[in-house]
Amino acid sequence: MKQSHFTLIALLLMIAAFTVATLFYSTGLEQAQSDRASNNSAALIKDYSVRAGDPAAKVTIVEFMDPACGTCAQFYPFVKQMMSYYSGKVNLVVRYLPLHQGSDQMVAMLEAARKQGKFWEVLELMFASQSQWTVNHVAQPEVFLGFIEQAGVNVARIRQDMQAPVIQSVIQQDLADGDLLGADKTPTFFVNGKPLPSFGYKQLQALVEDELRANY
Amino acid sequence: MTLKKQAGAQQSLAEQQVHWRLIFVAWFIAALSTLASLFFSEVMNLIPCVLCWYQRIFMFPLAVILLLGLHPVDIRVARYTLPLAIIGLLFTLYHCLLFYGLIPESLQPCRQGVSCADDSMVLMGFLPIPLLSLAAFAIISAVLVKVSLLARHMP
Numbered sequence: 001m002k003q004s005h006f007t008l009i010a011l012l013l014m015i016a017a018f019t020v021a022t023l024f025y026s027t028g029l030e031q032a033q034s035d036r037a038s039n040n041s042a043a044l045i046k047d048y049s050v051r052a053g054d055p056a057a058k059v060t061i062v063e064f065m066d067p068a069c070g071t072c073a074q075f076y077p078f079v080k081q082m083m084s085y086y087s088g089k090v091n092l093v094v095r096y097l098p099l100h101q102g103s104d105q106m107v108a109m110l111e112a113a114r115k116q117g118k119f120w121e122v123l124e125l126m127f128a129s130q131s132q133w134t135v136n137h138v139a140q141p142e143v144f145l146g147f148i149e150q151a152g153v154n155v156a157r158i159r160q161d162m163q164a165p166v167i168q169s170v171i172q173q174d175l176a177d178g179d180l181l182g183a184d185k186t187p188t189f190f191v192n193g194k195p196l197p198s199f200g201y202k203q204l205q206a207l208v209e210d211e212l213r214a215n216y
Numbered sequence: 217m218t219l220k221k222q223a224g225a226q227q228s229l230a231e232q233q234v235h236w237r238l239i240f241v242a243w244f245i246a247a248l249s250t251l252a253s254l255f256f257s258e259v260m261n262l263i264p265c266v267l268c269w270y271q272r273i274f275m276f277p278l279a280v281i282l283l284l285g286l287h288p289v290d291i292r293v294a295r296y297t298l299p300l301a302i303i304g305l306l307f308t309l310y311h312c313l314l315f316y317g318l319i320p321e322s323l324q325p326c327r328q329g330v331s332c333a334d335d336s337m338v339l340m341g342f343l344p345i346p347l348l349s350l351a352a353f354a355i356i357s358a359v360l361v362k363v364s365l366l367a368r369h370m371p
Contacts, residue, residue, distance in 0.1 A: 003236055004287055010244060018251045022259045 033195050036182045041193050043177035045093050048170060050110075050119055053083055053091030058215040059192060059208060062093045064178050066186040067107060068100035068139040073127035075187055078201055082208065089212060096174040097186050102139030104171055105162070109141065111170065112161035113153050121151040235366060236289045242297070242359040243282035249352040250279040256345065265332040267311040271349050274304030278356060294363040301360055305353040311346040 037044075044062050063079065065072040083092055098104045106126060113122035126133075126144065133144040149155050178184070182195070189196050191207045192215075253272055256262045264272065278297055285293025313319045315333050337345045 003289070007240070007243075007283070007286055010240075011247070014247055014251055018255060021255060025255075025259050 030197055033182050036180075037190060037193055037195050040177075040180045043180045044190060044193055046095075046173065046177070050094040050114065051091060052094075052120070054088045055091060057089050057091040059086070059090045059211045060093060061090060061204075061208065062095060062190040062193075064095045064097040064174070064181075064183040064186060064188040066096070066098050066100055066103050067110065067123070067126045068098070068103045068130070068134050068137070069186040070130065072187045073130050075201070076124070076127045078204075082205065086208070086212065089216060090208060095177065095183075096171055097178045097183060097188070098171060098175075099186060100134070100137055100139055102141060104168070105141035106139050106144065107171055108162040108164075108167045109144070109148065109158060111164075111167045112158045113148075113151065115161050116153050116157065118151055118153045122148065122153060125151045231366075232289055235291045235363065236286065238359050238363050238366075239282060239285050239289065239291075239293060242301075242356045242363075243279065243286055245352050245356050246275060246278035246282055249275050249349070252348070265337075267307060267314070267332045268345070268349075270307045271304055271311070271353070274300045274307065275349075275352070278304075291363060291367045294360045294367055298357070298360040298364055301353060301357040305350075305357050308346060308349040308353050312350050315344060315346045 045060070061079070079092065083090055096107045098107050110119055110122055110126075113119050125148070129144070129147070133140045145155065145159065148158060178188070181188075181190070183190075185199075189204055189207075191204070192211045194207060194211075196203045196207060253264075253268070253275065257264050278300055281297050281300075282293060284290075285297070310319075311332060315337060317333070332346075339345060339348075
């Protein structure tokens with residue numbers, strides 16, 4: 001056998017082994033993740049969680065998110081558009097997974113804004129201005145508080161309500177539930193309790209459409 | 217005269233074959249290690265610790281440069297790859313000493329982030345990644361030392 005053929009075959013064999021091992025391993029991983037979600041379904045939704053959409057909708061998206069996460073901000077318009085497109089059939093539950101430094105303060109602001117009925121307004125402003133109040137992936141809550149009034153909230157009350165100890169216990173509970181469910185990145189989505197097979201817009205849309213077909 | 221020349225040419229052809237095989241072994245291990253380490257990080261989602269990163273820095277180029285030394289066979293490739301292999305070997309020796317606790321915890325350079333010495337380093341319950349890395353760098357270094365010695369007798 002020519003030496004060059006020998007090298008080529010060795011290289012191809014290695015790549016083939018890598019591909020097969022990858023397929024094998026990721027299938028097992030997907031299965032484990034999906035088992036984990038179904039075994040811990042009680043951890044998916046809590047009574048205190050923020051919801052959007054018709055409560056009677058038969059398809060529920062649970063999103064674990066972090067206000068300081070860039071991908072969450074990029075996904076936001078897509079999720080919002082999907083919610084309005086399937087209006088009445090899909091609802092959304094927001095869980096907090098503040099993995100960035102300083103992010104828990106941003107979550108506290110959201111919870112404080114919720115008391116004024118301005119949760120979504122503040123979240124939209126946060127995502128739209130994210131680059132202004134994050135420096136090297138560290139959230140700067142004071143910077144955002146400097147222009148939070150653009151969302152139409154009472155800033156003094158936000159500052160006061162942010163300190164409520166209950167907010168920290170909500171965050172701890174959400175983090176613990178995320179841990180149980182294997183949600184260790186943001187955003188992590190579950191649709192009717194099922195995790196995405198792999199991360200992406202298309203995968204989220206496909207899973208939502210599967211569940212719509214199964215339930216309507 | 218012509219006979220002598222022919223004998224010389226034949227000998228060098230046989231020699232070339234030996235060189236090629238040695239370089240092939242080194243390349244094969246380097247390529248295998250490269251793919252394995254990519255599998256650990258990209259498929260198994262193990263986050264490489266600091267020492268793992270340094271070993272990867274010295275392993276990945278070996279997979280490329282040794283391949284170039286195979287086609288056409290170039291014995292001088294040892295000159296360019298042996299230093300990389302030796303430095304990698306030093307990092308992996310240090311990593312193994314840390315992993316087996318022969319260097320005290322307090323000297324550990326990578327306490328922030330991923331630990332270089334915890335159980336996530338052990339595959340399937342019995343195969344420590346630092347040991348695999350040690351084996352790979354040791355074999356590659358030994359083979360390349362042999363190639364270097366052979367190259368010294370070349371004109």
